[in-house]
Every structure is written in structure tokens, then in C-alpha cells.
Amino acid sequence: MALHRDDVIAAALDLLDEVGLERLTTRALTERLGVAPGALYWHVRSKQELLTAMADTVVAPAFTTPGTESGKEAETEAEAGSWAQHTEAFAHRLRRALLGRRDGARLVSGHLVPGTATLKSVEDGLALMSAQGLTPAQAAVLGHAVTSYVIGFVLQEQQEHAPTGEAAGPDPAHYPLLLQWQTEHPGPDATFTAGLTLLTTGLAAQLA
Incomplete structure (x- = not known):
């Protein structure tokens, strides 16, 4: 089946949901699509163009x-x-x-x-x-x-949420109004x- 630009963008968005923006790479996308990098760049000329389309x-x-x-x-x-x-x-x-x-x-x-x-x-x-x-x-x-x-x-x-524990929240002695708001x-x-x-x-x- 021929690869289309919409297929590339849809696959990239699905990959985004799985790995997040930091780990989204064109290499991971080509592996997901099962194509060579040249086939990907036929539809999007760069990663920046891919991100813009997404x-x-x-x-x-x-x-x-x-x-x-x-x-x-x-x-x-x-x-x-x-x-x-x-x-x-x-x-x-x-x-x-x-x-x-x-x-x-x-x-x-x-x-x-x-x-x-x-x-x-x-x-x-x-x-x-x-x-x-x-x-x-x-x-x-x-x-x-x-x-x-x-x-x-x-x-x-x-x-990302702050880690749980003593350091995660404000000290009620110092920030009573902030604690009340939370x-x-x-x-x-x-x-x-x-x-x-x-x-x-x-x-x-x-x-x-």
C-alpha cells in the first residue's frame, strides 16, 4: 500500500502519544511505518515540517x-x-x-x-x-x-507533576493562603x- 502524507502525520501523532515530544524522532517514525528515511522525507522534508503539520x-x-x-x-x-x-x-x-x-x-x-x-x-x-x-x-x-x-x-x-512527599507542597506555617487555595x-x-x-x-x- 502506498504511503501518503496523511498516513505519516497520523503515525507521528500516535507515536507522540506513546513516547512524548522529547523522544519523538524521525528514526522512530520510519521504524513504526516500516519505511526507509527517504520514503518519509518524500512526504515531509524535515522534522520541523513534520512537527508543523502535526x-x-x-x-x-x-x-x-x-x-x-x-x-x-x-x-x-x-x-x-x-x-x-x-x-x-x-x-x-x-x-x-x-x-x-x-x-x-x-x-x-x-x-x-x-x-x-x-x-x-x-x-x-x-x-x-x-x-x-x-x-x-x-x-x-x-x-x-x-x-x-x-x-x-x-x-x-x-x-510533569511534582514528586510526592514532604517537599511536594508548601509549608502551611509559611503559606496559609496558598494552602487554603489548594x-x-x-x-x-x-x-x-x-x-x-x-x-x-x-x-x-x-x-x-
């Missing part, structure tokens, strides 16, 4: 709003919610996409070069928010802030949503 594949679901494949459906979807609702929905899709792959946030933060489809989705998002009262500059700043927030949040979620922590989902809401309500207040 990152673009990871974030693709975040830039696809369900039910907006046609222009008419897209218009209906755009009218169904406010710019804040659309922004928050995008942020949740992006977080799910990054969490869906081991080291997903590290991969995307270091290697994403938006492709044509992603850029078109960004342009559509800016148009939607502009139609709802934001200037293109306000929409772009919000989009950048939200994307950076999501990637940073997931980077923390996916980082004890009452609502969990990553609620914390993520709360931070995201701060961003959208902050812009809403500024607009008002």
Missing part, C-alpha cells in the same frame, strides 16, 4: 464550528450567539484538542504555523465579532489573549472556565 492537525478541530460547513449554516450559527459565547466555545474546543494529545500544548506552542484552513477560520471569526460591534483590533487582541491563555493553561495541565481548588475545568470568563467579561466591560 501541530496544524491537532488544532484543526478547534477552528471548525460544528454545523457550519455551508455558508447558510455558518450565517445561522453566527447569529445564534454573542461574540463572547463564540469566543468561549472556541477556547473550550482548543483546550480539548490540546489535551487530546500527549504534549499537545508544547507541540502547538513551539511549532504551529497556521495553514490556509486555519487562517480562513480566524478571518471568519474576526468578521463575526466585527459584525457584533467589536473593531478588528479589539477582536484580534481578544483572539490572541484567549489563545495564549488556553495554551498556557494546558501547558500547566500537561507538565484545598478549596475547584478543579481544572472550573478554573479554566473562570479565567476565560474574566477575559470576555473584561472586554465587555471595556466596551460598555
